[in-house]
Amino acid sequence: MSGSLRTITILATKEVRDGLRNRWVAATILLLGTLALALSILGSAPTGEVRVTALQVSVVSLTSLSMYLVPLIALMLAFDALVGEFEHGTMLLLLTYPVSRWQIIAGKFFGHTAILLVAILVGYGSVLGILILAGDGDTTGWQAYTAMMASSLLLGCVFLAVGYLISALARERAVAIGAAVGAWLMLVVLYDLGLLSALMIDEGKYISEGLFTVLMLVNPADAYRLFNFSGFGEVGRLIGVTGTGTGFGSGMVAPLVAMGLWVVIPLMVTVARFHRREL
Amino acid sequence: MNRDPVIKLEAVDKRYGKNVVVDSMGLQVHGGECFVLVGHNGAGKTTVMKIMLGLTRPSAGQVQVLGEDPASHAFVGRRESLGYLPESASFYPHMTGRELLGYYARLKGVSRTEVARCLEQVGLQKAATGRLHTYSKGMRQRLGLAQAILGMPRLLFLDEPTTGLDPLLRRDFYQIIGDLRASGTTVVISSHALSEIEVQADRIAVVKHGRLVACGSLPDLGRQAGLPVRTRVAVAAGNATRIAGQLAAHTRIDRVNDRSVDLTCSEDNKMSVLRHIADLGDSVLDVSMTAPRLDEIYLHFMNGDGP
Structure with a gap:
């Protein structure tokens, strides 16, 4: 194993251990699993009418749930990753060890991603198993469900990156938690409300279908929704978003790229900012 | 002692806005040396150490x-x-x-046996399974030393290492540092504990308001400060006045009583005065010389009209 990879693994392992120790992993699995199960059971009633499977309905309800929940979990994991260590004084010692600053960010990122991965795999994966068993082995829609799980992880990564950026910019932990909640409200709640208001006021004059799709893609939470709702035909038809101009399959690429950029850019800014920070 | 500089600072400045924390600092630390930074609170000692560690970048100057x-x-x-x-x-x-030391040891690429060795050396092997929030100040400081000496470092930085430790712990502390020095480790210490640190130091840097006002060995600093070496000459009864008279030609006599003569000399003429005393023959029973102590030297430089 190369030196960098070894260091990143050591740092990531510590984050996972911390997550296991302070019950973050257990709490997240429980939260995602319980809500996924509840939504899937409650939401499976209409499946007979519209000829879609319980899995496909679950993708819709779980996408709506994850859009709010996963960003919040990721931000809570990430907001004090740097500012917390600065405030507590542990960063001072860590930086005197043979560790680069980008490796610290990478280690935390992979560690926290692993926590989210386990939570999503166990929380949502167990529901996938239950639904397949309850549907007498009918696996129709498993691709959409699996894509929903994978994109939920990517959405989590987006908000981990945003959380680290907040953590690198904030001077105090208290400020970072406020900023994290603010970022969640802005990106997950208020952006949609703003977009909806703009559409209503505009009445189709300036905001074309194309511009609307771009505006959706700019926001990672909406890109996530776009990916899951328009990616697989049946699921898209279920909620009627195929009219956004993103057809089957091809519609998955742009939201993925958008979310990918939302991971890479904040991480790069975080590393740059962290490099400039003195102790 | 290896004379290659392990640490070299040239005209190093550190400013935060208009606040000058380190001002034109230039110094060298050589391999195997115990180099001590002394100075008032806020003199810039910790900042100098952080610059040496690369935690803080200087505003100007060169650091190696x-x-x-x-x-x-x-x-x-x-x-x-x-x-x-x-x-x-x-x-x-x-x-x-133990977990903490294991984590740091992995980051440093040091073996597990080294963790056990360091825990044993600081006397924490029994407490190693306790969570750190239950540790006392002394235990935390020992653990701090244990992580610092992981892998027998070539260069050890200790910032106020014995603050808050009881005398027994301080003794253990210096014992461990002494062992490391014997194996060639260069040690840089910042400290306020002048009386205990003067025994350890090869060279001392006195820092005042971010400037290096003096640097050298204890005798060098005494010489730079012009502080006297106090000497007490014990003499046979009835000889004190005669001996004081003979020595007065060579140095300053402070006090004479029936059995002893107290005199002061400078670091530079110390040896010459000693030779004169030796020439006095059997009427001199004993000689004790007291060089200026670090606290006197420190007070001299701190109270001086320096920067």
Whole structure:
């Protein structure tokens, strides 16, 4: 194993251990699993009418749930990753060890991603198993469900990156938690409300279908929704978003790229900012 | 002692806005040396140490540690050879002592046996399974030293290492540092504990308001400060006045009584005065010389009209 990879693994392992120790992993699995199960059971009633499977309905309800929940979990994991260590004084010692600053960010990122991965795999994966068993082995829609799980992880990564950026910019932990909640409200709640208001006021004059799709893609939470709702035909038809101009399959690429950029850019800014920070 | 500088600072400034924390600092620390930084609170000692560790970048000047700029990317690998004990070391409270040392040892690429050795050396092997939030100040400081000496560092930085430790712990502390020095480790210490540190120091740097006002060995500093070496000559009864008269030609006599003559001389003529005393023959029973202590030297430089 190369030196960098070894260091990143050591740092990531510590984050996972911390997550296991302070019950973050257990709490997240429980939260995602319980809500996924509840939504899937409650939401499976209409499946007979519209000829879609319980899995496909679950993708819709779980996408709506994850859009709010996963960003919040990721931000809570990430907001004090740097500012917390600065405030507590542990960063001072860590930086005197043979560790680069980008490796610290990478280690935390992979560690926290692993926590989210386990939570999503166990929380949502167990529901996938239950639904397949309850549907007498009918696996129709498993691709959409699996894509929903994978994109939920990517959405989590987006908000981990945003959380680290907040953590690198904030001077105090208290400020970072406020900023994290603010970022969640802005990106997950208020952006949609703003977009909806703009559409209503505009009445189709300036905001074309194309511009609307771009505006959706700019926001990672909406890109996530776009990916899951328009990616697989049946699921898209279920909620009627195929009219956004993103057809089957091809519609998955742009939201993925958008979310990918939302991971890479904040991480790069975080590393740059962290490099400039003195102790 | 190796004379190659392990640490080299040239005209180093550190400013935060208009506030000058380090001002034109230039110094060299040689391999195997115990180099001590003394100065008032806020003199800039910790900042100098952080600059040496690459945690803070200087506003101006050149810094080289183990042949590299410590703030550069190239220095990251060199940190395997460093040990650092901050003034108030903070650790992850939920970890145990052994887990923490294991984590740092893995980052440093040091074996597990080294963890056990360091725990034993600081006397924490029994407490190693306890969570760190239950540790006392003394235990935390021992653990701090244990992580600093992981892998027998070539260069050890200790910032106020014995503050808050009881005398017994201080003795153990200096014993461990002494062992490391014997194996060739260069030690940089910042301290207020002048009386205990003067015994350890090869050279001392006196820092005042971010400026280096004096640097050298204890006798060098005494000489720079012009502080006297006090000498007491014990004499046979009835000879004191005669001997005082003979020595008065060579040095200043402070006090004479029936059995002794107290005199002062400078560091520079110390040996010449000693020779004169030796020439006095059997009427001199004993001689004791007291060089200026670090606290006197420190007060001299702190109260002086320096920067």
